[in-house]
Amino acid sequence: MKKAADALKLLFPNMLHLTCLVHGLHRIAEHIRCLFPDVDRLIFNVKKVFLKAPSRVQLFKEMATEIPLTPQPVLTRWGTWLSAVFYYAVNFTKIQEIISCFEEEEESAAVKIVHEIMQKESLRCDLSFLVPKNPGSTYNKKHFK
Incomplete structure (x- = not known):
């Protein structure tokens, strides 16, 4: 990109390069993800628990009718991990209850990992630290329907 800017500078001497603000915000979100490995492992492994498992999805829908399915964030999409x-x-206790039902029935490695991570007290602290204290900042519900 730098070479392209240098070449264009010859044609447009008054050209000024501005870094995209959204790219900078995404880089900050990536850095936050790296600082909280337990939260990252939880999100990644819960995604694996429900991926290609219609019986688990059905049980989730039966047990938690009031909340949407767990999000499946894509790291290259801006803000999905933070959402x-x-x-x-917001839904930690309900998801913990559902995961404990899965552990009783199945021998899945992902379920065991999620159950192990959810037992850590530091995970709850990390989640409460990451969620802003203002009432207007919640996850985008339409994003996960």
Whole structure:
């Protein structure tokens, strides 16, 4: 990109390069994800628990009719990981209850990992730290329907 800008500078001497603000915000969100590995592992493994598992999705819908399915964030989409963090912070106890039902029935490695992560007290602290304290900042519900 730098080479292209240098070449264009010859044609447009008054050209000024501005870095995209949204790219900068996305980089900050990536850095936040790296600072909270337990939250990242929780989101990644819960995604694996429900991926290609219609029986688990059905049980989730039966047990938690009032909340949407767990989000499946894509790291290259801006803000989806942080939206997932808000979702898990708001619905943590219900998801923990559902995961404990899965562990009783199945031998899935992903279910065991999620159950192990959810037992950590530091996970609850991390989630509460990441979620802003103002009432207007919640996960985007339409994003997960």
